[in-house]
Amino acid sequence: MEIKPILSALSRNKTGALLIALQIALTMTIIVNSVFMIQQRQGQMERESGIDEKNTFLFSYMGFADDFNEKTRIVEDLDYIRKMPGIVAAVQTNSAPLTGGGWSMGLARETGPDADGVGTAIYFVDEQGVDAFGVKLLAGRNFTADEIIWRERTSNDWPGQGVVTKALASDLFDGDWQAALGKTVYINETQPINIIGIVEKMQAPWNGWRGVERTLLVPNRTLFGGGRIMVRTEPGERDRLMKEVEEQLFANYKGRLIRNVRSMEEIRTESYQAHNGMNTILKVLIVCLTVVTALGIIGLASFSVNRRKKQIGTRRALGARKKDILRYFMLENFLITSVGVVVGAAMTIGLNMVLVDMLNLPKIDWYYIPAGMLLLWFIGQLAVFGPAKKACQISPALATRSV
């Protein structure tokens, strides 16, 4: 075919061709790795928290007045909220998924300081906890009202029962989560907790934590001077109740602050704000990069068409069809891009190795590489098509004129 004359023409302008190839290699490196990072983050953001995010909201309270008695206040507040029309359940808790701050402990199947432990997030809840978060009980039972114990800020004692997530049960019992039901595990090295129930899924508060699926619910109401209340409403009632609960509680008693009344959906958005932001930046970068590279190819190709006007005219005069001229430029671009994407494939893997090291990202999946190569071939062909089309229009008569 025409490869030989193209190569010999390219060898006369090696630098120009090399520059485009290098540009394509770099473009591919950045685009492929960025897409990979975007998808990694996207995957993290799509994980379900396991709770009923659509119909729940969370708020913090903190007592300050001299007559603030947390015990009676919590009992009264919860009673009041639970009786409001449209409420499904409400519970006092220390934290919730996606909030970023919480309590963690180690659990082990044996006692003593040397036992192999599994780290878990802890939520203090009462008998309405499972309902208020809207998590699904897979096996066993929920807490009963008489199991709930008041917990002081500095207490080291743990209740004798606990509800765990499937993931925590599985990690504690070597993959066999069903075996966990009814078993005793130890917290604080020596204190036994009997696993009375297993819920399907409930994330820990820290979305970046490796053990984010490991959660333990314990039957405690806390007396820490301040805390949070999680409220679950009937569908469609959340926004109305968020306002009403805040206003009513303040009207009932003014000696405590109520702050940060936020729906779980808002909390989710905030929790992944940095993820979202980083993804947007990478997307903008990809678009700019594609445009710049494409424009560069167009610019260079137009120029080379202009410069070769006379040669093109001569070829046309000697019998080359329009199609042949078009094919020449398309093929030339294809050859240059091919060099670029081969170098780019190596560079992509190199950059991925750096990212694996720095960001603890997994290794890039193999199919990203051919996909990236295809994409750049496509961009290159698309960009060169316009100038090549123009080249076809050059009249054979041009050959006869002296420029």
Add this chain to the structure above:
Amino acid sequence: MLGYYFKLSLLSIKRNPILSTLMVAAIAVGIGASMTTITVNYAMGANPVPQKSDQLFAIQLDSWDPNRPYREPDILPDQVTYMDAMALMKNAPAKRQTAMSKVFAVIEPEGEDVRPFETEGRATFGDFFAMFSTPFLYGNGWSRESDDNLEMVTVLSKETNEKVFGGENSVGKFIRIAGREYKVVGVLDDYRPIPKYYDVTNGAFREPEGYYIPFNLIASLELSRSGNTNCWKPSDEDGFQGFLNSECVWIQFWAELPTENEQQEYLGFLNNYAKQQKELGRFPRPLNNKINDVMEWMELQGVVQDSAKIVMWLSVMFLMVCLLNTIGLLLTKFSTKSGEIGLRRALGASKRNLFIQHLMESGIIGFVGGIIGLGLAWGGLKGVSALFGKNVQHLVYLDSNMVIFAILLAIVSALLAGAYPTWRACNIQPAVQLKTQ
């Protein structure tokens, strides 16, 4: 002569408007993207106290679990226990030093106009204010005697003073914090170190605290704390005293050590102290204590996030793509000018003259690209601030250093991009070029 070259360059730029626009745009976009990310990284990695950063030291003691390090691989805890903090405050040889922790409380302003509000505070020693060079609007910090005597004193941030006292001089007045009356001894002026280096445990770019109170009150009044608490074994006793005597780390500890000698002496003290504690059955890990100056500490705590670094390097690579683009375009452009260059050479222009003239053309393109790029960077930073919310609002300003850097970067990039095409263009044989015409 330079004026003439300038005119020629402008003419040449105008002759190929599309090509010139492409080159300017490529440089502008490249500079815009890289300056946006460089600015964020620059602000994150800035030295928050240049005049003292090599004199302030974050203290690390390895009091952790014998079976596993605080963090792999063998990383020391970033905070210290109450027992160790008290021992160091009492005996360690530092010019100034302080243990501190974050606290939180509801502040109740007098009267009905301002509702009570919750705010974070810092429990610290009186040395804090001199150590970290906090600016005072009114009054001063408290003395070491106030620390020892458990005096109920406080220093307010400018913001808290605005809220509670309407911004007037409140020194000597009383303020109700967490249900107790504290006497105001000082009010800070605007104080916002970026990063908030003295405590990065809950994020390096958070707002500074709203009030400061003596650290010793935590124990005597059993105050509520916030911030991180990490324990490797349960405490032996119940209650607040049990917590204080536990192996939990929750205190940031800093010392001011101006000279090499003092630093050595302090480290020696720490090692001796750890050895004594080992005899008492504590500090079960191998002897390992460290003092870190401010910039070492920022590095160790990963204040400049890795993801920010990655995005910066990606955008610098993007700038490189834009420059390759520009080189390619200039190369082609100059190659069409070989006839003109040949003619000028034949008429007596030296290579040097032509080189300068064409480099000037690249420089002009770079300068214009840089200015537009600055505008793009400004927009980019607005975008970053919209995307990441208030946590980055103080990281997204182009200061004069950054503006100068951006323009220089643009011009240097353009000159570098222009150098090779110019050199090629000037190296042609005049005779050959003239013949073909």
